Amino acid sequence: MASVLSIGAVAPAGADTARLADYLQARAADADGQGDIALAGYARVLAAAPASGAVALPAYREALAAGDVALATRAAAVLRGTPDAPADLPLLPLAIAAERNDAAEAEAAVAALEKTPLAVMVPSLRAWIAFTQGRDPAPAIAAGGKNPVTQRLAAETAALIQIARGDTATGLATVQALRATGSPIDLRLSAAQLLFARGQGAEARALLTGADPVFAALRRGAAAEPTLAYGVSRLFGRVAGDLADQQVTPLSIALARTALIAWPANDRARLLLAEALAGEGATARALATLDAMPADSPFASTATAARISVLVAAKREEEALALARRDAGRSDAGEAEWQRYADRLSAANRNADAAPWYRRVVDADPAAWAAWLQYGGALEQAGDWPAGRAALQKAVALAPREPLALNYLGYAQAQRGVDVTASTAMLERAHALKPADHSITDSLGWAYYVNGDVARALPLLESAAAGDPVNAEIGEHLGDAYWTLGRRYEARYAWRAAALTAPPADAARLVTRIAQGLPRQ
Known part of the structure; x- marks a missing residue:
C-alpha cells in the first residue's frame, strides 16, 4: 500500500489511475515471471513518476535482469542516497x-x-x-x-x-x-x-x-x-x-x-x-x-x-532431451556430451537407450569407476541384470573403497537374493565409509531384512527414514519391517507416508499393502 500511495502523490488523479494500473500490472507480471511485461510497466510508471523510490527499486532490478542499461541508470539515479538504495x-x-x-x-x-x-x-x-x-x-x-x-x-x-x-x-x-x-x-x-x-x-x-x-x-x-x-x-x-x-x-x-x-x-x-x-x-x-x-x-x-x-x-524435459541428443550426435562430441545425453535418457526412464551412451563414456576412459557404475546401473534398470552386474562388479573392482559403488552392487544383489552374505558385507563396508548417507543406511538395513535378521534391520531403517522422510523406497522398507514384526499400525503409517511421494506404479503397490498387508511368502 505504501508504494501505491507514493505513486499517487505525484500527479493529478486521472493520471494516478493509469499509473496505478501500470504499476499493478507490472507487479503482477513480475510475480508471474513475465519479465518483459513487468519491464515495460515499470518503465512507464517510472517515466510518469520519476521520483518514486517504490517504483525505482523493482524497475532497477528488472532492468538489470533484462540488460536495459538506460532504464537501470534512470532507476539508480532515483534510488541513490535513499534508504531504498x-x-x-x-x-x-x-x-x-x-x-x-x-x-x-x-x-x-x-x-x-x-x-x-x-x-x-x-x-x-x-x-x-x-x-x-x-x-x-x-x-x-x-x-x-x-x-x-x-x-x-x-x-x-x-x-x-x-x-x-x-x-x-x-x-x-x-x-x-x-x-x-x-x-x-x-x-x-x-x-x-x-x-x-x-x-x-x-x-x-x-x-x-x-x-x-x-x-x-x-x-x-x-x-x-x-x-x-x-x-x-x-x-x-x-x-x-x-x-x-x-x-x-x-x-x-x-x-x-x-x-x-x-x-x-x-x-x-x-x-x-x-x-x-x-x-x-x-x-x-x-x-x-x-x-x-x-x-x-x-x-x-x-x-x-x-x-x-x-x-x-523449467520442466521442459523433451526440449532438454532433444538438445542433448543433438549435442551428443555432433561429429566432435566427446565424453561430456555423451554423458549429458545418457543422463537425460536415464532421467526419462529410458535406461535401455541410455546404456549404449554410457558405454561410450566407459570406452573413452575404462579406468573410471563412476562410468562403469552408471553403465551398470542403466543395464540393471533396463532389465539386463547379468550384464549390469558385471559392469557393477567392474566399478567395485576399480574402487573397492567407494561407498556408492559398494552400495549399488550390494543392494542390487541383496534385493535379488544373490550372494546375500557377500552383499551384506559390501554394504557394511559402504556404511562404515559413509555412515551419514541415509540411502546406504537403508540398503544395509534392507540386506539384514532380506537375510532374515529383522531385529537388526529395524534401527537402521528407522534411522534412514528419519533422515530422509520423503524417500518412498525407504518408507516402504520400514513399513515391511514393521509388518514382519507384527507392528501393523506402524507399518500402515509408514506405507501411507511413502505413498505420498512414490511414483504412480509404486504408489499403487503401496495402496495394496495398506489394505492387505504384506503378501504371504
Whole structure:
C-alpha cells in the first residue's frame, strides 16, 4: 500500500489511475515471471513518476535482469542516497565507467561501493584503476586490511596484474600459491588470457591442463588485454561465481550483468547470469542470455550444458532431451556430451537407450569407476541384470573403497537374493565409509531384512527414514519391517507416508499393502 500511495502523490488523479494500473500490472507480471511485461510497466510508471523510490527499486532490478542499461541508470539515479538504495547500486556506474575507461568516474563509484558490504572488492578495484592509469597498484593491494575475503581477492588481483605488467615468473608463482590454497579455476583462466595477450602461449597452456572442455578450448588461444573493463568485469564475475550457490539471486544478477556491461566478451559472466536468471524462474531471459554466447566461444559447450539445465528446471524435459541428443550426435562430441545425453535418457526412464551412451563414456576412459557404475546401473534398470552386474562388479573392482559403488552392487544383489552374505558385507563396508548417507543406511538395513535378521534391520531403517522422510523406497522398507514384526499400525503409517511421494506404479503397490498387508511368502 505504501508504494501505491507514493505513486499517487505525484500527479493529478486521472493520471494516478493509469499509473496505478501500470504499476499493478507490472507487479503482477513480475510475480508471474513475465519479465518483459513487468519491464515495460515499470518503465512507464517510472517515466510518469520519476521520483518514486517504490517504483525505482523493482524497475532497477528488472532492468538489470533484462540488460536495459538506460532504464537501470534512470532507476539508480532515483534510488541513490535513499534508504531504498541497494548495496549493489554503485556496480552499474562502475561498470559503465570501466567500459569507457573513465578512471575518474570509476573511482567515484568505488568510493560509493566502499560504504557497502561489497567493499571487499574495493582494494582490487583501485589496483586495476591504478594499473590502467600507469600508477603503482601496490598501495591499493596493501590496503586490503584483515578481512580474509578482501585479502583473497586482492592477492588474485595482484597475481593478474603482475602477469599483465610482464612479471610473469612472480605472477605465475602467486597463481600457483593461490591454487594450493583452493583458488577457483577462474584465476587460471584469467591468467592464461593475459598470457596469451602477451604472446606467452606456452605458459598459458601450462595453466590450462586437464580435460575440462573450457580449458581444452582455451588452449587454442583466447587472449584478453588487461584493460580497466577487463579487470572490473573479471572481479565482478569472480564474486558472482562465489555467490552462485548462496541464494542471493538479485545480487548475483547485478554482479553478472554489470560484469557484462563492463566487458561484453566475458562469457563466464554470461553463464553465471543465465544461471541466476533461471534461479529466479526467468527462463526466457536465461535462454536469451545463452543465445548471445558466440558459437566460437570457449564456453560454448558449457553454454549448451547450461541450456539443458535451464530447460530441465523449467520442466521442459523433451526440449532438454532433444538438445542433448543433438549435442551428443555432433561429429566432435566427446565424453561430456555423451554423458549429458545418457543422463537425460536415464532421467526419462529410458535406461535401455541410455546404456549404449554410457558405454561410450566407459570406452573413452575404462579406468573410471563412476562410468562403469552408471553403465551398470542403466543395464540393471533396463532389465539386463547379468550384464549390469558385471559392469557393477567392474566399478567395485576399480574402487573397492567407494561407498556408492559398494552400495549399488550390494543392494542390487541383496534385493535379488544373490550372494546375500557377500552383499551384506559390501554394504557394511559402504556404511562404515559413509555412515551419514541415509540411502546406504537403508540398503544395509534392507540386506539384514532380506537375510532374515529383522531385529537388526529395524534401527537402521528407522534411522534412514528419519533422515530422509520423503524417500518412498525407504518408507516402504520400514513399513515391511514393521509388518514382519507384527507392528501393523506402524507399518500402515509408514506405507501411507511413502505413498505420498512414490511414483504412480509404486504408489499403487503401496495402496495394496495398506489394505492387505504384506503378501504371504
